[in-house]
Every structure is written in C-alpha cells, then in structure tokens.
Amino acid sequence: MATEIKAPVFPESVADGTIATWHKKPGEAVSRDELLVDIETDKVVIEVLAPADGVLKEIICAEDTTVNSEQLIGYFEEGATAAAAPAAVEAVAASAEEEDVQVGDKILSPAARKLALENNLDIAKLVGTGKGGRVSKEDVLNAVQSGAAKASAAPAPVAAAPAPVVVAAGERVEKRVPMSRMRQTIAKRLVEAQQTAAMLTTYNEVDMKPVMDLRKKYKDMFEKKHNGVRLGFMSFFVKAAAEALKRFPDVNASIDGTDIVYHGYYDIGVAVSTDRGLVVPILRDTDTMSLADVESSIGEYAKRGREGKLGIADMTGGTFTITNGGVFGSLMSTPILNAPQTAILGMHKIQERPMAINGQVEIRPMMYLALSYDHRMIDGKDAVQFLVTIKELLEDPARILLEV
Incomplete structure (x- = not known):
C-alpha cells in the first residue's frame, strides 16, 4: 500500500519551501529514517526521512518546485523491495544473465569484477579460491580489506576532480544560476x-x-x-x-x-x-x-x-x-x-x-x-x-x- 510523502508543517514565519534535492529515485530501496528529500526554506533546509523500510514509488514534485506545508510531494511503498519496480526488475534480470568474465588469466564473476573496479584493484593480483581459480565476490572483499591487490599505478578517479574549463582566447564566458x-x-x-x-x-x-x-x-x-x-x-x-x-x-x-x-x-x-x-x-x-x-x-x-x-x-x-x-x-x-x-x-x-x-x-x-x-x-x-x-x-x- 502506497503511503503519501508530504512536506512538513512549516513554522508560522515560513510561508513555503522549495524542493532542493531528491536523494532517491523512483524504484530505489530505502531504509527507515534514510534521507529522501531536502526542502529549502527561507531560513533552513528541512530533511524529509523515510517512515519505514520500503521503496520510493513516485515523485510528484520535482526539484525546484515550490511547495506549501503538508503538500503531497511523492509516494512511498512500505515494506516493498527494489525488485518491485520495473526498472529494478530489468536490472536484476540482466545481471543474472551475465556470465563469468575473463580478464587476463583470471576468471571473475560479474559482481567480483564490478567490486574490483570500484575499489581500484589490480585484477592480476587477485587470488581466486573458487572452482578452477575463479575469483568470487568474497575474494575481492578479502583483497579490499587486506590491501594486497591495490593497483599501484592506477590514478585517482577522474570524476573526483572537476575538469578544467578550457576557454578560448578572447572568449567571454558567463554562467547564470538561480539564487537559493x-x-x-x-x-x-x-x-x-x-x-x-x-x-x-x-x-x-x-x-x-x-x-x-x-x-x-x-x-x-x-x-x-x-x-x-x-x-x-x-x-x-x-x-x-x-x-x-x-x-x-x-x-x-x-x-x-x-x-x-x-x-x-x-x-x-x-x-x-x-x-x-x-x-x-x-x-x-x-x-x-x-x-x-x-x-x-x-x-x-x-x-x-x-x-x-x-x-x-x-x-x-x-x-x-x-x-x-x-x-x-x-x-x-x-x-x-x-x-x-x-x-x-x-x-x-x-x-x-x-x-x-x-x-x-x-x-x-x-x-x-x-x-x-x-x-x-x-x-x-x-x-x-x-x-x-x-x-x-x-x-x-x-x-x-x-x-x-
């Protein structure tokens, strides 16, 4: 059963608020008291938390929308899992159909390869304990904890630092952003x-x-x-x-x-x-x-x-x-x-x-x-x-x- 997500009751001195950031997307699993959305008012930013474990079902008011006290901004499905959302079902099915991946002389499960890449590990240094030397997710987790397979020459993630803006000589750049x-x-x-x-x-x-x-x-x-x-x-x-x-x-x-x-x-x-x-x-x-x-x-x-x-x-x-x-x-x-x-x-x-x-x-x-x-x-x-x-x-x- 869907539960309404409403804007909180604003104090008398606050007329309305603006949806600043949705921290979850429709279909994503949410734990109890996990942050769902930030609502910015004239004075403070108010956090709206998940009432229980479940899934964010639908967003009614998108970011930058002005809302009043107790206005409906979305729906939450209590007790549901992420698999209940069609997009999530497709993602699970796709991952289930993936087969083991061979990198060099190592054979990894899809989950193990993903975890290794996320932690910047050198796959060649991983030790597989599965059948035929297969590297499992547990093997990668052990390597993460021990630090034994850390890639020595791997650079820091490029996304961590914004790319410099290249401006041609004589170009006059302007950027317009809304005032909070x-x-x-x-x-x-x-x-x-x-x-x-x-x-x-x-x-x-x-x-x-x-x-x-x-x-x-x-x-x-x-x-x-x-x-x-x-x-x-x-x-x-x-x-x-x-x-x-x-x-x-x-x-x-x-x-x-x-x-x-x-x-x-x-x-x-x-x-x-x-x-x-x-x-x-x-x-x-x-x-x-x-x-x-x-x-x-x-x-x-x-x-x-x-x-x-x-x-x-x-x-x-x-x-x-x-x-x-x-x-x-x-x-x-x-x-x-x-x-x-x-x-x-x-x-x-x-x-x-x-x-x-x-x-x-x-x-x-x-x-x-x-x-x-x-x-x-x-x-x-x-x-x-x-x-x-x-x-x-x-x-x-x-x-x-x-x-x-």
Missing part, C-alpha cells in the same frame, strides 16, 4: 534593515593581550577539564557582551512597530558562514552560561550549520548579534543589523600594532571593534559607552567573572 531561497531571504533582510533602520556605526579598538595571555596559560587545562572543548576568543566576547547588555538595556531591546520591547534575557546570535549562506544560531541565556558552555555550543552550531542541519528553533529569536569577519582576514567593516534587533557587534582581525603604553611604545595585538546600532532606539552616547564597556571587560577579563 536562503540567499534571496538574506538579501531581502539586509536591504530591509538598511532601508528601515537609522543605522550608524561606532568604532573602538581593544588590546587583546590580556585575553591571549589568559588563554595561553589555561587552554590546555581548560581543554582537559571540559572534555576536549577548546578555549577560543568568541566565548570572551559573548560573556563581555552579555555583561554589557545588562548595563545598557536599550541595546538589548527591539522595535516592534511603534513599540519598544525590552528583553529580560540575553540571547546572543553568533553569525556562522556556511556554503548556503550566513546563518545566525542563537545562544540562549548567555548570562548564565560558562565559557565552556559557550564554546561547545558554538562548535556544535557551526558543525550543524555546515551540514545543513540547523533547525528553525535554533535561529529564532535573539536580542543581540556578534559577527566575526576577522576569521576571513577583515581588518575593519560595518556590520548590518539583524532585524528586529537594534545592535550588532563586529569583531575583526587581530593585528600587531605599535601602541603608546605608559609613555612607552609597545607592540600589541590589537583588534578593531564595530558596533552598528539603530539610532531610532539607541542614542550615540549609550552606543559608545556600550562598546567601551566591552573593551574594558576584554582588557581586564577578571571583571567578566566579577561582574564589575
């Missing part, structure tokens, strides 16, 4: 933020030497104590921002129409770059998190972001955002607000510069900080003092723990 839904949404939100907010940016610089010294002194102990979690710079910035937000509630607020919403919690978004675009997962209640909690959460979000496995709930909400262009080498930039938030902090590259310290010139690891803010909500005085507070907390990290 996520990229479209990012573009729309960035333009809206610039058009609707009175955005200004204030800059400062922070001496990173105290944080770097503290990190160098305790990083090994920290990693050992917290089961491999590494002590990075982002956790110091998150904790410093959480403390500064307590002192400047306007920076932690958001604008909703003609209302100002003051948040009594400190949920900080950390921008993560992925192949699909920039995503901003949220760290909840950062004022109660330890440095280890922050680092492990960011690491987990970054991993899931690269794998396309962040959910809507992971990126919903947030009262403040931190973005780090320094990891890509940016020395200074102007971050754009993540609406409806009213402020965003930009970190940048740490660069050694000569600084005047107590009347002496010293080389210090300095970082430029940028705070973009909505002037409708935040006055320039508060924005500058907020950024100075972060600078002071980072230049004397003990103040973060002491909350002074």
Whole structure:
C-alpha cells in the first residue's frame, strides 16, 4: 500500500519551501529514517526521512518546485523491495544473465569484477579460491580489506576532480544560476534593515593581550577539564557582551512597530558562514552560561550549520548579534543589523600594532571593534559607552567573572 510523502508543517514565519534535492529515485530501496528529500526554506533546509523500510514509488514534485506545508510531494511503498519496480526488475534480470568474465588469466564473476573496479584493484593480483581459480565476490572483499591487490599505478578517479574549463582566447564566458531561497531571504533582510533602520556605526579598538595571555596559560587545562572543548576568543566576547547588555538595556531591546520591547534575557546570535549562506544560531541565556558552555555550543552550531542541519528553533529569536569577519582576514567593516534587533557587534582581525603604553611604545595585538546600532532606539552616547564597556571587560577579563 502506497503511503503519501508530504512536506512538513512549516513554522508560522515560513510561508513555503522549495524542493532542493531528491536523494532517491523512483524504484530505489530505502531504509527507515534514510534521507529522501531536502526542502529549502527561507531560513533552513528541512530533511524529509523515510517512515519505514520500503521503496520510493513516485515523485510528484520535482526539484525546484515550490511547495506549501503538508503538500503531497511523492509516494512511498512500505515494506516493498527494489525488485518491485520495473526498472529494478530489468536490472536484476540482466545481471543474472551475465556470465563469468575473463580478464587476463583470471576468471571473475560479474559482481567480483564490478567490486574490483570500484575499489581500484589490480585484477592480476587477485587470488581466486573458487572452482578452477575463479575469483568470487568474497575474494575481492578479502583483497579490499587486506590491501594486497591495490593497483599501484592506477590514478585517482577522474570524476573526483572537476575538469578544467578550457576557454578560448578572447572568449567571454558567463554562467547564470538561480539564487537559493536562503540567499534571496538574506538579501531581502539586509536591504530591509538598511532601508528601515537609522543605522550608524561606532568604532573602538581593544588590546587583546590580556585575553591571549589568559588563554595561553589555561587552554590546555581548560581543554582537559571540559572534555576536549577548546578555549577560543568568541566565548570572551559573548560573556563581555552579555555583561554589557545588562548595563545598557536599550541595546538589548527591539522595535516592534511603534513599540519598544525590552528583553529580560540575553540571547546572543553568533553569525556562522556556511556554503548556503550566513546563518545566525542563537545562544540562549548567555548570562548564565560558562565559557565552556559557550564554546561547545558554538562548535556544535557551526558543525550543524555546515551540514545543513540547523533547525528553525535554533535561529529564532535573539536580542543581540556578534559577527566575526576577522576569521576571513577583515581588518575593519560595518556590520548590518539583524532585524528586529537594534545592535550588532563586529569583531575583526587581530593585528600587531605599535601602541603608546605608559609613555612607552609597545607592540600589541590589537583588534578593531564595530558596533552598528539603530539610532531610532539607541542614542550615540549609550552606543559608545556600550562598546567601551566591552573593551574594558576584554582588557581586564577578571571583571567578566566579577561582574564589575
């Protein structure tokens, strides 16, 4: 009996989605919880899994089709096998009719030859244990495990690397590809933020030497104590921002129409770059998190972001955002607000510069900080003092723990 495959129920903030990739073809066998199709929404990519063991019977909505919540996109036949599909039956019959293949002085079964080619084995080195020295599939599997018949001169599969595009002299090549839904949404939100907010940016610089010294002194102990979690710079910035937000509630607020919403919690978004675009997962209640909690959460979000496995709930909400262009080498930039938030902090590259310290010139690891803010909500005085507070907390990290 065929079971309907439907698009999932999208959250209220997501109107529809686009079929991105079907990972199975009609007639292919599927195991329970195996990935069937990716549906890309404005915010995340949602995976639709097989409800049970069976066969993907039919695809109703092809790739690049826009679908709504709970829309029928295909049919799944539970408990069926791939042989139930006509194409699969023909393939099985064809393989059954194949006879043993002789390569050089070796005689192989069709399955053994296919497996040997897939694993780049030298057929001449294979040892057959079957009748008359026949090489079976089991013989090939043993050779794969032992590595004894690996082809020494065989090149890597050509398909693994894309062939270079040869362009004739003077030829002007263009390539047009559709913009992904996520990229479209990012573009729309960035333009809206610039058009609707009175955005200004204030800059400062922070001496990173105290944080770097503290990190160098305790990083090994920290990693050992917290089961491999590494002590990075982002956790110091998150904790410093959480403390500064307590002192400047306007920076932690958001604008909703003609209302100002003051948040009594400190949920900080950390921008993560992925192949699909920039995503901003949220760290909840950062004022109660330890440095280890922050680092492990960011690491987990970054991993899931690269794998396309962040959910809507992971990126919903947030009262403040931190973005780090320094990891890509940016020395200074102007971050754009993540609406409806009213402020965003930009970190940048740490660069050694000569600084005047107590009347002496010293080389210090300095970082430029940028705070973009909505002037409708935040006055320039508060924005500058907020950024100075972060600078002071980072230049004397003990103040973060002491909350002074």
